[in-house]
Amino acid sequence: MSQKTPAITTKNLEIAYGDFVIQRDLNFTVNRGEIFVLMGGSGCGKTTVMRCLTGLKAPEKGQVFLGNISLWEAEQATRDQMAHNIGIVYQSGALWSSMTLAENVGLPLGEFYDLTPQEIRELSSLKLALVGLSGFEDYYPSEISGGMRKRAGVARALALDPQFLFFDEPSAGLDPVTSSLLDDLILELRDSLGTTMVLVTHELPSIFSVADNCVYLDGDTHTMIAGGDPKRLKTDCDDPKVHAFLTRGGKNRTG
Amino acid sequence: MKPHRHANNKTESGSQPCEISFDRSDEKKLLINLAGSWTLKCKRPSADVVKKEITAGGATGIAFNTTGITEWDSGLLIFLGRVIGLFLKNGITVDKTGLPNGAGKLMDLAAAVPEKKGARKKSQKESFLFRVGSESVAFVRSSGDVLTFVGEASTAFIKFLTGKARFRRSDLTRIIQDCGIEALPIVSLISLLVGLILAFVGAVQLTMFGAEIYVANLVGIAMVRVMAAVMTGIIMAGRTGAAFAAQLGTMQVNEEIDAFKTMGISPMEFLVLPRILGLTLMMPLLCLYADLMGILGGFIVGVGMLDLNMVEYYNQTKAAVPLSNLWIGLFQSIVFGILIAVAGCLRGMQCGRSASAVGDATTSAVVTGIISIIVATAVITVITNVLGI
Numbered sequence A: 001m002s003q004k005t006p007a008i009t010t011k012n013l014e015i016a017y018g019d020f021v022i023q024r025d026l027n028f029t030v031n032r033g034e035i036f037v038l039m040g041g042s043g044c045g046k047t048t049v050m051r052c053l054t055g056l057k058a059p060e061k062g063q064v065f066l067g068n069i070s071l072w073e074a075e076q077a078t079r080d081q082m083a084h085n086i087g088i089v090y091q092s093g094a095l096w097s098s099m100t101l102a103e104n105v106g107l108p109l110g111e112f113y114d115l116t117p118q119e120i121r122e123l124s125s126l127k128l129a130l131v132g133l134s135g136f137e138d139y140y141p142s143e144i145s146g147g148m149r150k151r152a153g154v155a156r157a158l159a160l161d162p163q164f165l166f167f168d169e170p171s172a173g174l175d176p177v178t179s180s181l182l183d184d185l186i187l188e189l190r191d192s193l194g195t196t197m198v199l200v201t202h203e204l205p206s207i208f209s210v211a212d213n214c215v216y217l218d219g220d221t222h223t224m225i226a227g228g229d230p231k232r233l234k235t236d237c238d239d240p241k242v243h244a245f246l247t248r249g250g251k252n253r254t255g
Numbered sequence B: 001m002k003p004h005r006h007a008n009n010k011t012e013s014g015s016q017p018c019e020i021s022f023d024r025s026d027e028k029k030l031l032i033n034l035a036g037s038w039t040l041k042c043k044r045p046s047a048d049v050v051k052k053e054i055t056a057g058g059a060t061g062i063a064f065n066t067t068g069i070t071e072w073d074s075g076l077l078i079f080l081g082r083v084i085g086l087f088l089k090n091g092i093t094v095d096k097t098g099l100p101n102g103a104g105k106l107m108d109l110a111a112a113v114p115e116k117k118g119a120r121k122k123s124q125k126e127s128f129l130f131r132v133g134s135e136s137v138a139f140v141r142s143s144g145d146v147l148t149f150v151g152e153a154s155t156a157f158i159k160f161l162t163g164k165a166r167f168r169r170s171d172l173t174r175i176i177q178d179c180g181i182e183a184l185p186i187v188s189l190i191s192l193l194v195g196l197i198l199a200f201v202g203a204v205q206l207t208m209f210g211a212e213i214y215v216a217n218l219v220g221i222a223m224v225r226v227m228a229a230v231m232t233g234i235i236m237a238g239r240t241g242a243a244f245a246a247q248l249g250t251m252q253v254n255e256e257i258d259a260f261k262t263m264g265i266s267p268m269e270f271l272v273l274p275r276i277l278g279l280t281l282m283m284p285l286l287c288l289y290a291d292l293m294g295i296l297g298g299f300i301v302g303v304g305m306l307d308l309n310m311v312e313y314y315n316q317t318k319a320a321v322p323l324s325n326l327w328i329g330l331f332q333s334i335v336f337g338i339l340i341a342v343a344g345c346l347r348g349m350q351c352g353r354s355a356s357a358v359g360d361a362t363t364s365a366v367v368t369g370i371i372s373i374i375v376a377t378a379v380i381t382v383i384t385n386v387l388g389i
């Protein structure tokens, strides 16, 4: 990636539940083909920010630009169109429990493209194979392990060949080996598809192995207090909270 | 750099179709030239074209030249998957070097299959007073939500009428079975008992005047005009309304509803519409069935206890119940079907994101369902009275 094109930009974004402001004054840019991490302690609002970036929760103030279209100011038709370009891997997997894995992946394909059932089936198998789940097409989500559900979630998110891929805590509930395999998968998918990826996570190994760029969302001041390459932040950032986060509470432990 | 994969951004919708040609200058190796736009939107050639070519030429390997490809997505992958699948079996070598950078990697990634494990859990609690307070506030706010929901459901229904609504027919069939056939045993039991009870209560009074035969009128009119519809309504509110709320509520908790929304699939059409349709279609049938069972209950008491003649009882019932009562009963049951399904789906869709919220949604669906049934019965009774039917 020689030159950088902004893919996702936020401008003075403020998100709240009623009167309770979760995050405010968010200004960051995710470049095309980049793996970007939203990090911060539990409950600081990472999921909420992600919901706002993907069109699920309206912000109180500010804008979200996907490419050069302002997501929350666009018309419903444009927004529906943009939805096809966004793939989301939910924290819990969010697979449709009444459908098999192949049906989960195949449903959006059948809805938006004029494909034969045979083609849909082949494509679903292909996407499942991409995440290492070939042979599990006819399993229901309740019949597979958590890690497999995560990967099936990735396969479904990839169904419509999205330009943007969002992951909410991909490694939550996974053992370190599985979660590092998932990190590898994320890197491989980025390298082969060139997809822009946004990860919500607080897993340090993940952050250091995949992230090109990141922001730290603070739950106390309700805004972002640091951003940049996480490896550089670890050594250069002098904010005690960020430093403690990146070093697992390390030397500069406060309080 | 890779080719512009994501050219599905409107501007290029008229781009050139995909092209395929073959180069047999090398005897052993068939070179497949791919050009143009290889996306899901375009009509792609079948892998048989390649098969024919290779059986004709007798090559032992294939390679690709893809420099002419302007854009590609999974459409190319599905084609490659077929071609590669076709030849690997026959021992023909496939050279992937000529493929677009990402596509080659993806095909390799798809071929490597690892295997692992994991697990997770969650739950939540709130104080009683807090719940009472927030429930009251929420109740006031919810009236607006109800209107929105009804509006959206109507839009979905109009789309259904014009044949544009998207949902799986198999879901509708399953729902129809669930709230039709599978409800028969409980509907039979309850309506038979209601018929028996009405007849008993009536018989005690009517025998005092030697007018036992009017038990037939009492049971017939009461069942056909209101009781059958109300009883099936209440049964279905407890059975199916609650099930709808629990199903949709659970989907809300699991972010499944979000997943529908972000994929641009309306949960209103996909989940709510088939439920409302299914129940509304089945309610009048159940009601008709309950009419018969109720009358049978009265018949058992009349013939068994009051020693009435069977034919006489039958004729009396037939004469006593005007057809208009049947229509009123069926009309009511349709209204109840809509109310129960809307209440169930509404509460399910409004469900919060915790396991206990599903329980609240279910309770709320049953309460809303039963209250609206009673209110609707009152309204319909007053209206029919005014109209003199």
Ligand SMILES: Nc1ncnc2c1ncn2[C@@H]1O[C@H](COP(=O)(O)OP(=O)(O)O)[C@@H](O)[C@H]1O
Residues within 6 Å of the ligand: A017, A022, A040, A041, A042, A043, A044, A045, A046, A047, A048, A049
């Ligand atoms: N539906 C909601 N209504 C009100 N507050 C909420 C809701 N969902 C989340 N919150 C609050 O928003 C904050 C951020 O939540 P979340 O984005 O899930 O955090 P994270 O993903 O960083 O752990 C938390 O304090 C949580 O209590």
Ligand SMILES: [Mg+2]
Residues within 6 Å of the ligand: A046, A047, A048, A091, A168, A169
């Ligand atoms: Mg979260």
